[in-house]
Amino acid sequence: MDNTSKPMFWRDARMPYVELRKVGDGRKVCYAPHSHTQWSLGAIIEGHCTYLYRNDQFKVGAGTLVMMNPNWVHACNPIDNQPWGYLMLYVDTQWLTDLRYSAGLLDTPCWQDISTAIVPDANWYAGYCQMVECLLDAKRECQEKETVVVDYLTALMCELADKAAQPLSPVPxxxxxxxxxxxxxxxxxxxxxxxxxxxxxxxxxxxxxxxxxxxxxxxxxxxxxxxxxxxxxxxxxxxxxxxxxxxxxxxxxxxxxxxxxxxxxxxxxxxxxxxxxxxxxxxxx
Missing domain, CATH: 1.10.10.60 (Homeodomain-like)
Known part of the structure; x- marks a missing residue:
């Protein structure tokens, strides 16, 4: 596996609520259906892939953001072995819940799923890439990185405030x-x-x-x-x-x-x- 297909993970102990994954060429990076405890936000930076999200399936390409609620089953895989690359940010669910609550977006400090699966907007994509660039820059101070993450995610959560997912039937x-x-x-x-x-x-x-x-x-x-x-x-x-x-x-x-x-x-x-x-x-x- 060359360096572009080898996954890279970024994490800073001073910011334990976020983790970043970067793959430059994901043709050899294939997922079985799985889920995360964190809320996840990804950017397709090259090519196209098939995005399976619960019972839905999407074809997404470069310039698109995809998101996953905690514990929602998903998988994202390349189409016809074509080059594709992505960035994925994993955000601690409780931290994001507190952020939404403090911004007045939740009535109680309890997680609420978001119905949106895809954000094709170029401005949100550009802002995401700028945030990632800051996180990966070893010369940037931690406080600046924290500020960029909080600013971007707060703005995005405000944008998606009316996109609450319909509650599922209670689990027996x-x-x-x-x-x-x-x-x-x-x-x-x-x-x-x-x-x-x-x-x-x-x-x-x-x-x-x-x-x-x-x-x-x-x-x-x-x-x-x-x-x-x-x-x-x-x-x-x-x-x-x-x-x-x-x-x-x-x-x-x-x-x-x-x-x-x-x-x-x-x-x-x-x-x-x-x-x-x-x-x-x-x-x-």
Whole structure:
């Protein structure tokens, strides 16, 4: 994989509420359906790709912004192996909730999904690229970076203030309890029979109902949750081998394959990029 297709992650310990990913040529960067705990905002900087977002599908190209609500299943992949590149900003959900609430955009400090999936406006795209340029500039001070992020996201949230997503049907208590169990399950495997016993659903009914409310089968939800938690472990500096063990994977190669399938980057690429950023940050203080 050359340098343009190799993913780059930016993170600053002084700004723990944002993380940036950059890929110059994403032809070898393919995602299985997955979700993030953060709210995400991406910019297509070259080419075209197919954007799957819950039950919708879009063809998006350079100059377009795409966004993802926390825990909404999505995938973005190149079309016909054509060159495409992107920038993706991951924003802590609680931090963004507080930002929206303090700006008077929410009645309560509780997250509210945004219905907008795509922003084709050239001005918002240009502003996003300027914000990213500031974040990636090692010569810029942290306070300037914080200001740019807050200014841009506050303005965008104001623009989207009337785009609240329609609330979904309430998730049945039994499925909520099962999702909570899966989200924190540390065992190597959990059988469908066990899930049926815990929920009282038949196998077919459980799979259909769970996917209807969460966008995943129970097994896919479990794997996605393990990878989300694995990212947090790697951010804290945990070794890949220990992270694999802590997340209940059979071995390190299994964890690595699954991580790459969902996030289109290896655990090593993700961890090393963050460690290098910490060194650069420490060197600039």
């Amino acid at each position: 208590d039994r499925l909520q309890a099962l999702a909570a169990y899966l989200k924190h399950y540390d065992g190597a495997e959990v059988s469908l029979e066990t899930l049926c016993e815990r929920s009282g659903y038949s196998p077919g009914h459980l799979i259909r109902s769970f996917k209807q409310y969460f966008g995943f089968t129970p097994h896919a939800y479990l794997i996605n949750s393990r990878i989300q938690r694995g990212q947090q472990e790697l951010k804290r500096g945990t070794s890949i081998a220990d992270t694999a063990l802590n997340m209940g994977f059979a071995d390190q190669p299994h964890f690595q394959r699954t991580f790459k399938r969902l996030l289109a980057a290896t655990p090593k690429q993700y961890r090393e990029s963050l460690l290098n950023q910490k060194k650069n940050t420490a060197g600039g203080q």
